[in-house]
Amino acid sequence: MIFSKELGAALRESLETDDRVVLIGEDIIDPYGGAFKVTRGLSTDFPERVRTTPISEGAIAGISAGLALAGMRPIAEVMFGDFITLCFDQVVNHITKYEAMYNGQATCPVVFRVPSGGHRGYGPTHSQSLEKHFLGVPHLKVVAASLFHDPREAFRGFLEQNTPVLYIEHKLLYPQNLRLPEGGMVGDLMAVKHGSTIGLSAVPRNDCTATVLAYGYQAMLAAEVVERLAVEEEIFVELLVPAQLSPMDWTPVEESVRATGSLVTVEEGTGGWSWGTEIAAVMSEKAFGRLRRPISVVASERTVIPSSRAREAGMLVGTPQIETAILEAAK
Amino acid sequence: MTIAPTRIPRQRELQADPRTMGTPEEPRDLRLYRRMRFIRRFEETLLGLFDEGVLNGTTHACIGQEADAVGVIEHVEEGDHIFSNHRCHGHYLARTGDALGLMAEIMGKEAGVCGGIGGSQHVCAPGFMSNGVQGGIVPTAAGIALAMKLRGSDRVSVVFIGDGTLGEGAVYETLNIAALWDLPLLIVLEDNEWAQSTPTELNTAGSMRARFEAFGIPVTETTTTDVAELDALAGNEIAAVRTTGKTRVLLVHTYRLCHHSKSDDHRPEEEVALRWVTEPLAIARQRIAESQWQRIDAEVEAALAEVVATARALP
Structure with a gap:
C-alpha cells in the first residue's frame, strides 16, 4: 500500500x-x-x-x-x-x-x-x-x-x-506505506476517527498530557515521536491528524485540549502568519480556561530552504524540533 | 408589458422584451439597431443613476462599442457560451435582454441577476459569465471550449477581451494551448484604443494581429463600426469555429466614447468628437427610415423607463 x-x-x-x-x-x-x-x-x-x-x-x-x-x-x-x-x-x-x-x-x-x-x-x-x-x-x-x-x-x-x-x-x-487505521489501531497506537481527523495515542485521551496537531509528512514524523515517547519514556500525548486544514473542524481539537490542557501544532511551512498561529489564536479563545500553558507553534525557520542537506535539515521542521516541543508541552 | 415590482427568483427565466430585443420576424437591420439602441440607452441611464447617487461602486460603459456586442452575439446559439470582462453590460444585454436583472444587480438589490453580490462586473446567466479581473477569463473560456470538445458537441465558446488585456501573460499561455488542442474558441478582441487612461501606443508593442498568428490562429480584422458588417464578419467567424472546431480571432478596432469607468477621461476632446461621427448608431440609422428609428427609440425608452421604475421599487 x-x-x-x-x-x-x-x-x-x-x-x-x-x-x-x-x-x-x-x-x-x-x-x-x-x-x-x-x-x-x-x-x-x-x-x-x-x-x-x-x-x-x-x-x-x-x-x-x-x-x-x-x-x-x-x-x-x-x-x-x-x-x-x-x-x-x-x-x-x-x-x-x-x-x-x-x-x-x-x-x-x-x-x-x-x-x-x-x-x-x-x-x-x-x-x-x-x-x-x-x-x-x-x-x-x-x-x-x-x-x-x-x-x-x-x-x-x-x-x-x-x-x-x-x-x-x-x-x-510518496514512497511510504499507508498506515490506515485497522481495528481501531495504527501500529501500536490506538486510532480514533473524529470526522476526517484521526486521533492517535498509546493510552486513552484522558491519560494524555498534551495534544499534538500535525498534518502530512510532519504527522508521520510526529506519530513516530509519539510512539517512541510512549514506549521509551512513558510520556503520553494524543496526536490529531486532520485531513482538512482549512476550514478547520475545531471540535476534535477542542475535545482533546479539554482533556489534555496543552497543545502543540506542527507544520513544515515557514513560521509566522501560519496554520499554527491561526489555531493558536482560535484555540486560545475556545479553550482559554483549559490551557495550562501557552500553545506551542512549531514551524520552519523564516528563510529560504537551503539546498545543502545539512543546512536544510537545520532549517526545516523535523523530528528533533517536534520531540523538543512535545516534551515541553507534555510537562 | 409591465413587470411587476416583486422579488424575482434567483434562477428565473430571463424574459426578453420585444421592445428592447426585437423579434425574429423584425427585419434584421431594425432588430440590430434596436438592440444597440437598447444597450446605449441602458448605459446612459446607468451613468445618470450614478450621478443621481442611486448606484454604488463603479461601472464601465460600452458606449461606442455596441455594434461588436450585437453583431457577434446575433450568431451565438443555445448551448454556446460567452465569457465577458469588466465592460460586460452590452454583451450581457445582447445575450439575454435581461435589463431588469442587470439594473437590479448594479443597484445592489437582491433581485439582481447575482443577488447584488456580483455587481456590474460579475454577472452570470445561462450561457454567460463575466469577471472583472483581466486575462484570467481567457483560459477559463478555453476550458469551457475544451469541455464542449470532450463532449463531442459543436458548441462554441466566445470570449470578449480588450486591447489592455493583451498585457496579461495568461492570454498567451492560452493561445498556445488553444491552438495545440484545437479548441472551439472565438476570441473577440475589442481594441478601443485606450486601456483605462493609457493609449495603445504606450501599451502594445508590435502587431496585435501577429500576436495570434504566431500561434497559427487565424485573425479577421476590421475597423468598422457598422453593425451590418460586424454581423456578417462574426457570422463567418462563429460558423468557422463551429465547423472546424478550431480557435479563431475577430479583431475589432473600435472606440470607447465615454470614460473608462466614471470621471476618468483625459483624452483629447477632438479625438473623441471625431469618433462620435462614426459611432455605430449613427451609421445604422443611415440604413433606416427616420420614422422607423424614432419609433424604435421610443419603444426602447418606454421599456427602459419601466425597468428603472421597477428596479427602483425593488427591496
Whole structure:
C-alpha cells in the first residue's frame, strides 16, 4: 500500500467512475507519467481525459476553471507545489469566487494536486510548503494527504462536492506505506476517527498530557515521536491528524485540549502568519480556561530552504524540533 | 408589458422584451439597431443613476462599442457560451435582454441577476459569465471550449477581451494551448484604443494581429463600426469555429466614447468628437427610415423607463 500507487489508483478510479473527470498538468502522460509517477499508465487508458500541457501553470488553473464551470471535474497537477503561486490569481480571483459571486448559479469544483515539501535537497524553489498562503481563502478547501488517510476516500469525497480543493501531497509520503487505521489501531497506537481527523495515542485521551496537531509528512514524523515517547519514556500525548486544514473542524481539537490542557501544532511551512498561529489564536479563545500553558507553534525557520542537506535539515521542521516541543508541552 | 415590482427568483427565466430585443420576424437591420439602441440607452441611464447617487461602486460603459456586442452575439446559439470582462453590460444585454436583472444587480438589490453580490462586473446567466479581473477569463473560456470538445458537441465558446488585456501573460499561455488542442474558441478582441487612461501606443508593442498568428490562429480584422458588417464578419467567424472546431480571432478596432469607468477621461476632446461621427448608431440609422428609428427609440425608452421604475421599487 505505497502512497503514490494508492493515489494513482484513486485517480484511476475517478477516471473510471466519472466521465467528467479530466486530469491536466505538466509531463503527466506516459511513458513519463508525472514528475512523481503518480499518473503513470493513466494517459494510455484515458488519452482524451489525461492531458499534458506546456509549462503554463496559470493556464492549467484557468482551463481547469472553465472545465469545472462547464460541468466537468478537472484534477490539475501542479508539478512542484512551489509553482502554485502561478495559479494564485485563478484560485483567489476566479475559481473560489464564482459560486459565491454568481449567487450560487455556477460551481467551480477544481481539484489541485500540489506535491509539496522539502527534506530532499531540492533547494529554495522546489521544496516549499506554501499552503499557508491559501489557508483561509474563502470558499476553498485545503486538504493534506497523510499516511493515515485513504486517498481513494479523499478523491471520492472531492467528486461528491462542489467546493474547489487544494490537495497537499508531501513528496516524502510518496514512497511510504499507508498506515490506515485497522481495528481501531495504527501500529501500536490506538486510532480514533473524529470526522476526517484521526486521533492517535498509546493510552486513552484522558491519560494524555498534551495534544499534538500535525498534518502530512510532519504527522508521520510526529506519530513516530509519539510512539517512541510512549514506549521509551512513558510520556503520553494524543496526536490529531486532520485531513482538512482549512476550514478547520475545531471540535476534535477542542475535545482533546479539554482533556489534555496543552497543545502543540506542527507544520513544515515557514513560521509566522501560519496554520499554527491561526489555531493558536482560535484555540486560545475556545479553550482559554483549559490551557495550562501557552500553545506551542512549531514551524520552519523564516528563510529560504537551503539546498545543502545539512543546512536544510537545520532549517526545516523535523523530528528533533517536534520531540523538543512535545516534551515541553507534555510537562 | 409591465413587470411587476416583486422579488424575482434567483434562477428565473430571463424574459426578453420585444421592445428592447426585437423579434425574429423584425427585419434584421431594425432588430440590430434596436438592440444597440437598447444597450446605449441602458448605459446612459446607468451613468445618470450614478450621478443621481442611486448606484454604488463603479461601472464601465460600452458606449461606442455596441455594434461588436450585437453583431457577434446575433450568431451565438443555445448551448454556446460567452465569457465577458469588466465592460460586460452590452454583451450581457445582447445575450439575454435581461435589463431588469442587470439594473437590479448594479443597484445592489437582491433581485439582481447575482443577488447584488456580483455587481456590474460579475454577472452570470445561462450561457454567460463575466469577471472583472483581466486575462484570467481567457483560459477559463478555453476550458469551457475544451469541455464542449470532450463532449463531442459543436458548441462554441466566445470570449470578449480588450486591447489592455493583451498585457496579461495568461492570454498567451492560452493561445498556445488553444491552438495545440484545437479548441472551439472565438476570441473577440475589442481594441478601443485606450486601456483605462493609457493609449495603445504606450501599451502594445508590435502587431496585435501577429500576436495570434504566431500561434497559427487565424485573425479577421476590421475597423468598422457598422453593425451590418460586424454581423456578417462574426457570422463567418462563429460558423468557422463551429465547423472546424478550431480557435479563431475577430479583431475589432473600435472606440470607447465615454470614460473608462466614471470621471476618468483625459483624452483629447477632438479625438473623441471625431469618433462620435462614426459611432455605430449613427451609421445604422443611415440604413433606416427616420420614422422607423424614432419609433424604435421610443419603444426602447418606454421599456427602459419601466425597468428603472421597477428596479427602483425593488427591496
